[in-house]
Amino acid sequence: MPLLQIEDDGFRLDGDPFRILSGGLHYFRVHPDLWADRLHKARLMGLNTVETYVPWNLHQPRPDEFRMDGGLDLPRFLDLAAAEGLHVLLRPGPYICAEWEGGGLPSWLLADPSMRLRSRDPRFLAAVDDYFGRLLPPLHDRLAPRGGPVLAVQVENEYGAYGDDTAYLEHLADSLHRHGVDVPLFTCDQPADLERGALPGVLATANFGSRSAEHLATLRTARPSGPLLSTEFWIGWFDRWGGNHIVRGAEQASQELDELLATGASVNFYMFHGGTNFGFMNGANDKHTYRPTVTSYDYDAPLDEAGDPTEKFAAFREVIGKYAPVPAEVPPPRAAKFGLEAVELTESIALLDAAPALGDAVASLRPLTMEELGQDYGFVLYETELPDAGPALLELEQVRDRAQVFVGGQPVGVLERERHENSLTFAVPWPGTVLTVLVENQGRVNYGQGIHDRKGLLGSVLLNGSPLDGWTSRPMPLTAPEDLPFGTASAAPTGPAFYRGTFDADRPADTFLHLDGWTKGSVWVNGFALGRYWSRGPQRSLYVPGPVLRAGANEVVVLELHAPGRERKVAFRDAPDLGPVED
Structure with a gap:
């Protein structure tokens, strides 16, 4: 050269x-x-x-x-x-x-x-x-x-x-x-x-x-x-x-x-x-x-x-072409895509049930950050026991970036960094009830002074104004969710859960996965991590590269953090939906 x-x-x-x-x-x-x-x-x-x-x-x-x-x-x-x-x-x-x-x-x-x-x-x-x-x-x-x-x-x-x-x-x-x-x-x-x-x-x-x-x-x-x-x-x-x-x-x-x-x-x-x-x-x-x-x-x-x-x-x-030679050859206008309108996800497992298979819990006085856990991406599951029954005010100094809170395994609220939220009230049914906080790293800041962006729960945690100590922090990088022990059930699990389904493809070809009716989560096809989806939009489909598919049997796994589509189905379509346009 x-x-x-x-x-x-x-x-x-x-x-x-x-x-x-x-x-x-x-x-x-x-x-x-x-x-x-x-x-x-x-x-x-x-x-x-x-x-x-x-x-x-x-x-x-x-x-x-x-x-x-x-x-x-x-x-x-x-x-x-x-x-x-x-x-x-x-x-x-x-x-x-x-x-x-x-x-x-x-x-x-x-x-x-x-x-x-x-x-x-x-x-x-x-x-x-x-x-x-x-x-x-x-x-x-x-x-x-x-x-x-x-x-x-x-x-x-x-x-x-x-x-x-x-x-x-x-x-x-x-x-x-x-x-x-x-x-x-x-x-x-x-x-x-x-x-x-x-x-x-x-x-x-x-x-x-x-x-x-x-x-x-x-x-x-x-x-x-x-x-x-x-x-x-x-x-x-x-x-x-x-x-x-x-x-x-x-x-x-x-x-x-x-x-x-x-x-x-x-x-x-x-x-x-x-x-x-x-x-x-x-x-x-x-x-x-x-x-x-x-x-x-x-x-x-x-x-x-x-x-x-x-x-x-x-x-x-x-x-x-006005300033330099341009090849005579032009690319074809659009490659053919794979389509399959309804893939049912028949197997599932609740995330809280799957937690032991997703990472080892680490005990400490306070919640540990992702970086302290040696974790890069994904989620951290924090747990502690609540000392008293009755009304409770939970205050988290810094949520990085989105926390789903559970009391006794039941969802009681969501706190989002994007909305500057850090406190939540709920009722504790009995002493010793387990408080669970699932925190998602939604992406570290990539511009400006904010690049020093540590993830998880940072700073103090207060319960009714007093420090809440004695935690376990479980890293969940979600590198191979397809290996979880899925089971079949007629009803969807309550709260965050993994869903799995299979489908046949006649050929490997690009396609777009649509999750109509689903709320928020991530998707894997044949173990390849496609990325995140969110009903908040604008993006409402995920690109699936053709080489990810196989001729014959294929597998799709969805982590849904809230509620799946009513029929627990996804669709592969030949066009994306990137949302309403802003010029």
């Missing part, structure tokens, strides 16, 4: 003028069997480059464990990009934002209450250096100087929106170099944060989604010479639970793209193909109110969540 050069008058590739035409494509949000398809479609839209973040929290789930296999086989993804004739912009963090759980930072960093993330805290820097030392050596052969597709590597991510410690950024750049990165480095920031997040001697780039000429002028003022690049040209947006599905019209977005390309600048669409926050990996925002992001990361992108071209794909392709 040719080498990228940063000159006063722009980018050059082996000495020839070069414009980066790139699109965001996060390998960890796409089933690995579908990487080649998405990369091929990127080239067909006229792109010469793709961009991807690297999620530290998935690659290094524990300090002594590093993964780069299956859906995390980054070397394979880079090889597929190269085979498609695409260059790569690599964004390894350590922090990535990306509306991803914790901004990509591993939860185990938060086990130390005094740890300061994204800083020169020696403990944080030591962890980052170890991460780079594990991640980067296997990628050496994929860097451009050795014939690989990686043209440039980003230092941190939008750091100017968080801090202004240049020495911190210098440490990261030095660490990248020490671990073998010998391609150009770059930073990216929103225009107002450029000076705070820039690093001397490193290419500064800007993130924006409109008013391209104005924002590029701001970038040019900050950097009088050198290439102009919008590393995140926002052509859509993400959704949050309780909001609407956000779209941006193809005509408006393509006009903004035309304005940008007319300046001679380079671009990276954010996103070309958004993909999905599978499992529990969605992030959240907290600007005085906690707002978790939905499972779908469709992002109103040129390729939709299932990898089908949208109206925006055609519109962008036409604009790009």
